[in-house]
Amino acid sequence: MKTVTRVSQGALAFALAITSAVAMAAPAPAPEPAGQTTEAGEETIIITGTRSTGFKASDSPAPIQVLGADALKTVGQTDLVQALAQILPSAQVQAFGSDQAAFHPAVKLRGLSPNHTLVLIDGKRRHGNPSVVVAGTVFGGSAAPDLSLIPQDAIERIEVLQDGAAAQYGTDAIAGVMNFIMKKRDHGGSINLTGGKYFDQGGKKYDIQGNVGLAPFEGAYLNLTGERRYQGYSFRGDYDPRVVDTGVSTTANTGASGGRYILARFPGVTSRSNYPEVNQIFGDGRLVLTNLSYNFGWQITPDVEYYSFGTYSHKNGRTFQNFRLPNVVFGKRRAANPGVLPAGISAACLNNLAVATCAAVSADLPYQSGFAPQELTIEKDWATTVGLKGEVSGTTWDLSSTYGIGRSSINVINSANAALYYDTSTTTSNGYSPTDVHNGDFIFSQWTNTLDLTHEFDVGFAEPVTIAGGLEYRREVYQLKAGELASYYVGSGVAQGGIQSFFGYAPSDASRNFRHNFSQYLDIAAKPIDGVTLDAAIRHEHYDDFGDTTVYKLTGRYDLSPAFAIRGTASTGFRAPTLAEGFYSGINVSVSSLTGIFPANSAGAAALGISSLKPEKSTNFSAGFVAHPVSRLTVTLDAYSIEIKDRIVRSSTFLGASSAAGAITSPSVLTALRGNGVPVDSVLAAIAGGAAGSVGINFFVNGVKTLTQGVDLLASYSTDLGDFGHVDWSLSGNYNKTKIKGVSLPPSNVNQAQLLFDVYAQADLTKTTPKYRATFGANWSMGIFSANLRESYYGSAYSIISTPTNGSARERLSVHPAFITDLDIGVQIAKPIKISIGANNLFNKYPAKYPDFIREQQRVASSTGFIAKYPSFSAYGVNGGYYYARIGVNF
Structure with missing residues (x-):
């Protein structure tokens, strides 16, 4: 069989350099690479990638890497996601995420989607x-299994x-397979306690x-x-320019005098913790996680095992x-005050000429120092397998x-629904809004x-x-359940509807969808x-759908x-859209922006000319070698080429309105949003009043055809240093x-100048993954002492942003090449x-x-974007x- 794989010049140079080095060495058998052996020192027998029995990793006809439990322990991070990201160069993790993505870091292989x-x-x-x-990133649309729910031990x-x-395993295994082999020991055990924190600030962890x-x-x-794990908050952002006197006049969010207006009107803002870094959005969230697992086997008869x-x-x-800010939530008492604009700001207050006249205006502002909402995610997940x-x-x-099931409850705490507060107020009494709300x-x-x-x-x-x-x-079965009324209440439209920071899921978003799949496979392996x-x-x-x-x-x-x-x-693939990709519906909101996400088969999508999702189709080729050029040295190198047609991505945002000069807008977007009951008028009013923001809509679509090419390299060598280990x-x-x-x-029903997948989205998909990634490791042991050094190289990556x-x-936002050093030192004290x-x-x-x-x-614009530096x-x-410390006890 002749397989032709086309790769780029960089990949060919990488492959030829390794091939030349191997060709110059004398052939000799070698032991299995470190981390791929059993406790007895014999090479691991693999069960993944072949239906035949007795295959060792180095004998595999397809590229496979085995990571032992000992290798995982050298990482320091107890989360499997982080461990894989540091050990396996072909894996990339969503290193930072907001909202729900902060606690569901996705892993992708070979630059493809986690799906x-x-x-x-x-x-x-x-x-x-x-x-x-x-989010519209390379991880967009991911609904892959949550690896953090598998305890490392x-x-x-x-x-x-x-x-x-x-x-071999299912039509969605386009990039590869991760098979977690669980412990089956019937004796002994271990206890591992790990604690650490970031060098600079926050992020305290224990496990x-x-x-x-x-x-x-x-x-x-x-x-x-x-397992019991705790992770504390971290913050890596900057101050909030809306609450300081920037010395620049602006109407964005705060009034004509920028932060000067907020400081004069609401001096209580300065008493908030972390002032002026009152906006703590750019950093890790707080996590408490409990994991339990079991593995049971019973040899009922010599030929049958349960x-x-x-x-x-x-x-x-x-x-x-x-x-x-304090003026986000207000009632009718303030709006009824003479000389006060609908947003509750008098001309005198706008120009900061007579602060005393603002006292009455502030009478029905319940949050005089502002408030910091938080998203609270409570997740329960369980799975079990039984078999003979x-x-x-x-x-x-x-x-x-x-059978496996996960339920994620989305909530917002320390917040308010401005529309509900306004509508329940009168000219003589304050309004009401719950502070903690269940979103769905x-x-x-x-x-x-x-x-x-x-x-x-x-x-x-x-x-x-x-x-x-x-x-x-x-x-x-995929189900989206609506939240409580206060999470999505819109009301009269004078004030912004929905619970502040995360608009709740309304009954129009809710759905219950299911799918049946039946498959048959045949696999023939031979050594002629x-x-x-x-x-x-x-x-x-x-698939029934x-x-x-x-x-x-x-x-071969x-x-x-x-x-x-x-x-x-050489292989083909066929990935049906996940049910989440097909049926998710919701609204993303920020201080003065709103973006609706509609299912591709919804009425709103149809009104814009969006068609329903269809499956992805892929073609995969790979070619490589396995070499043992000298004793104790093993080298594997594999080049690959993966083409995906009708690839599912999150579309560009189609704008109905925007404050940005030169933005492409489509009035039909506003019509579609209103038709689905999305409250756009309050955001439009804020934009008309000078706030920087936008109203838009996007979808998951079969948007692009992609070609992913690359090379995987793995080399290992062992050195006996005699008395030195x-x-x-x-x-x-x-x-x-x-x-x-x-x-x-x-x-068909939007401004045709707006691409379905624009230059910004294309860069997110193709340029935010480092083109080159390499890891060099040295694991030294001598008696009771051990040390593991890992040096990782990350190539450059970038996205494209607008000013x-x-x-x-268009401007390029770059992450430059970097070497990252990890070090683990251990001593067996008993x-x-x-x-x-x-x-x-x-x-x-x-x-x-x-x-x-x-x-x-x-x-200058008092933008919240300034916080994420x-x-x-x-x-x-x-x-x-x-940095971390760990104590482990084996018994």
């Missing part, structure tokens, strides 16, 4: 996240298949995990793990929202059922039933032919002659010698580039006890700030260095 990676636990599909990322190892595997193995009765094991495993999690997270497996007449079989719920459940059969046939080849086949039935491995898979799937599809995969490996092998794959060296790298080969036309004063001006100290980002590096001229324009898409985050 393109299939997550398994012990080979069984994990259910997705009930919340969807609605429950994991034996992680097998990461970095290859398209839709035909305690315990694992124990039990043998409840003969032939059975029960492995239990518990097994069951599962997790339960409870998550409580709080994030700050934009600070609200065994062997009959040489045929192995596995029958299982997995997201619920997602998945029930998966599988039957897998495998049989070996001796047909005269070098090894028996393995034929595997199976069936899978899956039912998914020594050194040649072939694998062919075909999978047919039927998207019809039928058939996908394929061909894999040829061992030219014990020291060198080549391998390659042992060192395991590793070098892993990833080159990745995505380009857009086509963009769909804008919908605050000109919506059509046989069962180990103490470790360490640091992630040891030298406390931050990405470059926004350009000075952009920040000055934000400051670092690019939030930085792959290594915006919080700087983190």
